[in-house]
Amino acid sequence: MKRRGRFAPTPSGQLHIGNALSALASWLQIRQAGGEFVLRIEDIDKPRSRPEFARQQQDDLVWLGIDWDEGPEQGGPYAPYVQSERENLYEAALERLDEAGRLYPCYCSRSELASIASAPHGLSSEGPVYPGFCRHLTAEEREEKGARKTPAIRFIMPSEPIAFEDGAAGWMRYDGDALGDFVVKRADGMFSYQLAVTVDDAAMGITDVLRGADLLDSTPRQLALYEALGSQAPAFAHIPLVADESGQRLSKRDKSLTLASLKQAGVPPERLVGALAHMAGWTERLETVSAAELIGAFDPPKPDRPIVLTSRLMQWLLND
Incomplete structure (x- = not known):
C-alpha cells in the first residue's frame, strides 16, 4: 500500500519557522518513501480561523518548495480538504x-x-x-x-x-x-x-503522521478513538519543537519569525531550508539547499534533543 502523509495547519495565524520544520519533515518523510502528500486545512475552531491565513499558509509552503498531491484547491478522492466542510x-x-x-x-x-x-x-x-x-x-x-x-x-x-x-x-x-x-x-x-483529526486521517487513508512533540500525548487519545471506531491507525512520529535560546517555543505571535516576514525581508527559500536542515541534523554545515535536495538525507530528529534557533543561525539566515 502506498504511504500517505499530510500537513494540516490551523489557519489562525501565519506559519513560522517551527511550523516550517514540521511541514518540511512530514513532506520529506513521504517523498522519500515515494508516497502521496496531502494538505488539509484544520479550521474546526471557526472563531480563530481566517481564510486569508489559509491562503497565506499555502503560498508560504509553495515558496518553501513543498508541494502536495491532494488539497483544498486541486481536490482529490477524499475531498473536501477543509475541516469546516466535513x-x-x-x-x-x-x-x-x-x-x-x-x-x-x-x-x-x-x-x-x-x-x-x-x-x-x-x-x-x-x-x-x-x-x-x-x-x-x-x-x-x-x-x-x-x-x-x-x-x-x-x-x-x-x-x-x-x-x-x-x-x-x-x-x-x-x-x-x-x-x-x-x-x-x-x-x-x-x-x-x-x-476531527482522527476521523479525517482515517477517512483519508493517512498512513504516516509526523508532527511536533507537543502532540505526543494526543496519540494515545487518538489511538483509543481509532480502536473505538474500528479504524486503522497510522504510524506516528513526533519531532522536537523549535525554541529560542531561552528555551521558549516559537509562537505565531512573533511576526519576525514568520515565513511571510522572511520572504518579505528577501530571504531565499533555499536559505531557510538550509537553516532548517542544519537545525534538524540533515546537513553538517550551514548551506543553501532546496527541499527536494534533502529527500535522501531525511531522518526524523529525536524529540529528546532540543532544536534551538540560535542568534548565530538567525544571523546566517538573514545574511547579516
Whole structure:
C-alpha cells in the first residue's frame, strides 16, 4: 500500500519557522518513501480561523518548495480538504461512539473546571486531567443538570495502558486513567481536535503522521478513538519543537519569525531550508539547499534533543 502523509495547519495565524520544520519533515518523510502528500486545512475552531491565513499558509509552503498531491484547491478522492466542510463525518463518528457506550455528557461549569486546573493533576495537550465528575451520573441527575445547561460530550478513555512505537521517540506507554476522559464535542457545538483529526486521517487513508512533540500525548487519545471506531491507525512520529535560546517555543505571535516576514525581508527559500536542515541534523554545515535536495538525507530528529534557533543561525539566515 502506498504511504500517505499530510500537513494540516490551523489557519489562525501565519506559519513560522517551527511550523516550517514540521511541514518540511512530514513532506520529506513521504517523498522519500515515494508516497502521496496531502494538505488539509484544520479550521474546526471557526472563531480563530481566517481564510486569508489559509491562503497565506499555502503560498508560504509553495515558496518553501513543498508541494502536495491532494488539497483544498486541486481536490482529490477524499475531498473536501477543509475541516469546516466535513462536520457530517464528525457527527456520524459521534453517533457510532455513543452507540458503543463510549460517550457521556459533561455538565461541569467553568468554575468546576477551573478548580481542576489548580488541583495536583497532571497536565497534557488537553490541559488538566479531567477526574470524571460527570462520568457516573444517574439518568435522573443528567436530566436535572441538562435542564439547566447544554453539556459537552466526553469520550471514555480505557483504563488499560496504551503503548505504541513512535517513529522518533521510540516506545511510549500511557495509562488511560492518567490521561482522563476528554471532550469530543464542546457545549457550544464545536467538535474537538482529537475527534476531527482522527476521523479525517482515517477517512483519508493517512498512513504516516509526523508532527511536533507537543502532540505526543494526543496519540494515545487518538489511538483509543481509532480502536473505538474500528479504524486503522497510522504510524506516528513526533519531532522536537523549535525554541529560542531561552528555551521558549516559537509562537505565531512573533511576526519576525514568520515565513511571510522572511520572504518579505528577501530571504531565499533555499536559505531557510538550509537553516532548517542544519537545525534538524540533515546537513553538517550551514548551506543553501532546496527541499527536494534533502529527500535522501531525511531522518526524523529525536524529540529528546532540543532544536534551538540560535542568534548565530538567525544571523546566517538573514545574511547579516
